[in-house]
Amino acid sequence: MSDKRSLLPKADRTPWTPLHAKLHRTIRSRHLFERNQRLLIAVSGGQDSLCLIKILLDLQPKWGWYLSIAHCDHCWRSDSQANAKHVENLAKNWSVSFYLRTANEPLKSEAAARNWRYQALSAIAQENQFHCIVTGHTASDRAETLLYNLIRGTGADGLQALTWQRLLDNSILLVRPLLEITRMQTGQFCQDFLVPVWEDSTNQDLKFARNRIRQNVLPYLQENFNPQVESVLAQTAEILQAEVEYLEQAAYQLRKEAMVTSTGEEGNLYNPYSIKLNRRVLQKAPLALQRRVMRQVLQEIIQSGCTFEQIEKLIALISAPNRSQSDPFPGGAIAQVQGDWIYLKQL
Numbered sequence: 001m002s003d004k005r006s007l008l009p010k011a012d013r014t015p016w017t018p019l020h021a022k023l024h025r026t027i028r029s030r031h032l033f034e035r036n037q038r039l040l041i042a043v044s045g046g047q048d049s050l051c052l053i054k055i056l057l058d059l060q061p062k063w064g065w066y067l068s069i070a071h072c073d074h075c076w077r078s079d080s081q082a083n084a085k086h087v088e089n090l091a092k093n094w095s096v097s098f099y100l101r102t103a104n105e106p107l108k109s110e111a112a113a114r115n116w117r118y119q120a121l122s123a124i125a126q127e128n129q130f131h132c133i134v135t136g137h138t139a140s141d142r143a144e145t146l147l148y149n150l151i152r153g154t155g156a157d158g159l160q161a162l163t164w165q166r167l168l169d170n171s172i173l174l175v176r177p178l179l180e181i182t183r184m185q186t187g188q189f190c191q192d193f194l195v196p197v198w199e200d201s202t203n204q205d206l207k208f209a210r211n212r213i214r215q216n217v218l219p220y221l222q223e224n225f226n227p228q229v230e231s232v233l234a235q236t237a238e239i240l241q242a243e244v245e246y247l248e249q250a251a252y253q254l255r256k257e258a259m260v261t262s263t264g265e266e267g268n269l270y271n272p273y274s275i276k277l278n279r280r281v282l283q284k285a286p287l288a289l290q291r292r293v294m295r296q297v298l299q300e301i302i303q304s305g306c307t308f309e310q311i312e313k314l315i316a317l318i319s320a321p322n323r324s325q326s327d328p329f330p331g332g333a334i335a336q337v338q339g340d341w342i343y344l345k346q347l
């Protein structure tokens with residue numbers, strides 16, 4: 001494995017800007033990266049990820065990172081191959097190693113494309129000893145995600161969905177260092193320093209909900225309610241992130257307590273076939289934590305997301321008469337009250 005540092009010749013570096021200073025500060029204060037770390041940067045060719053890689057290349061001499069670029073060709077658009085070539089050429093110009101993954105067949109939906117992309121990026125990272133994948137999600141993406149999930153009804157967890165760091169399935173860390181920088185700022189940066197952005201034609205396509213939020217809803221809110229709507233929504237996501245983390249930890253503790261049997265023996269937290277919850281313990285807890293415990297438990301037995309109604313059915317059992325039981329949940333499990341306990345069983 002070559003460990004040639006990706007170091008831009010001085011002439012190719014952009015001058016130090018407030019955006020450089022901001023990102024440098026964010027990385028340091030949030031401990032996003034360490035010195036000399038190997039970082040795999042996911043570059044679509046759009047303004048956000050190009051701004052990201054350009055600034056990271058400029059910061060590289062201070063941090064000693066080894067930077068590489070990964071691009072995923074979804075085969076979605078007629079120009080996707082040309083897009084990939086464009087990113088490859090930029091990587092070559094910047095003397096950065098480049099990894100490409102191409103989908104075997106066109107991906108049908110945004111969600112399918114995203115899933116495939118994270119799998120592809122993880123595979124590249126794993127094969128090439130990167131423990132960290134870096135994406136160009138911005139404060140604007142955060143605001144859009146918050147609005148999108150609010151409309152879908154995901155609750156606080158969905159509203160804080162774009163976090164600074166997230167562990168992917170294979171223990172590779174996904175890091176999003178641009179969450180305090182808006183799309184307006186990345187666009188201005190690329191324009192000022194002639195960064196050749198590849199315009200993604202699907203960004204204009206209003207058949208995608210996210211584009212309608214970006215192009216119709218947010219400008220409307222900006223004009224008619226609050227010119228700073230994007231920043232305040234991103235800030236709300238930041239606040240919610242800490243609150244959700246706190247509540248999830250508290251719920252985990254409560255669940256542990258509720259699973260301890262009268263003999264002091266601990267129920268198996270991870271075995272969906274042996275879940276029993278103590279109603280006396282749950283009755284004393286606030287509703288917010290009761291709901292989170294029930295959601296954690298349900299997700300394990302259903303093996304996917306659960307609905308508000310399903311959670312509320314379980315909540316009702318906390319104070320229901322003895323022998324009450326729920327209707328079967330998807331997958332066939334039911335919940336049943338036996339004295340102080342709620343048992344969750346596969347039928």
Ligand SMILES: Nc1ncnc2c1ncn2[C@@H]1O[C@H](COP(=O)(O)OP(=O)(O)OP(=O)(O)O)[C@@H](O)[C@H]1O
Pocket residue numbers: 041042043044045046047048049050070071072073074117134135136137141200203
């Ligand atoms: N085809 C791709 N190949 C590699 N990384 C990608 C690709 N598409 C998106 N990403 C990564 O995911 C981030 C967010 O993706 P999203 O779809 O919101 O961005 P985009 O509008 O396609 O492009 P950009 O964020 O670069 O302007 C990007 O900033 C980039 O880091």
